Amino acid sequence: MKLIKIKNPFWCGIIHAILIVLYVVSVAVTILFLSGINEPMLGIFFFLILLVFSVSICGYLIFFEPARLMVAGKAKEAGKMLIATLSTLFIFVLIFLLGILIISH
Numbered sequence: 004m005k006l007i008k009i010k011n012p013f014w015c016g017i018i019h020a021i022l023i024v025l026y027v028v029s030v031a032v033t034i035l036f037l038s039g040i041n042e043p044m045l046g047i048f049f050f051l052i053l054l055v056f057s058v059s060i061c062g063y064l065i066f067f068e069p070a071r072l073m074v075a076g077k078a079k080e081a082g083k084m085l086i087a088t089l090s091t092l093f094i095f096v097l098i099f100l101l102g103i104l105i106i107s108h
Contacts, residue, residue, distance in 0.1 A: 012072070012080040016087025019064040023088075024095050026060055065089070 009015045030053065037049075065088055072081035 012069075012084035013087045015068065016084040017091050019068070019084075020088045020091035020095065023061055023064050023092060026057075030057065 009018065065085070069081040069085040069088075072078075072084065
């Protein structure tokens with residue numbers, strides 16, 4: 004299987020943001036599905052494991068590739084990718100908040 008290689012840092016950043024949103028949605032659905040578990044120790048364990056896993060996934064998708072580009076001397080591309088990722092995430096947050104406001108009224 005050959006992975007698609009995206010050379011444009013702007014589009015790569017947008018794809019990373021979409022992957023983060025999909026990851027967050029899947030975690031939220033899983034938490035809602037497992038909300039009936041009433042064991043405190045198990046809840047704390049899963050919370051901490053999920054926290055470590057989430058920080059690693061999101062840290063990789065947001066910061067690793069721009070950091071790699073910076074080390075390779077491509078600061079402009081790194082900046083474009085980081086700004087594209089963070090601004091796309093911000094747009095998703097605004098869409099989510101707008102959806103909540105519309106639904107609540």
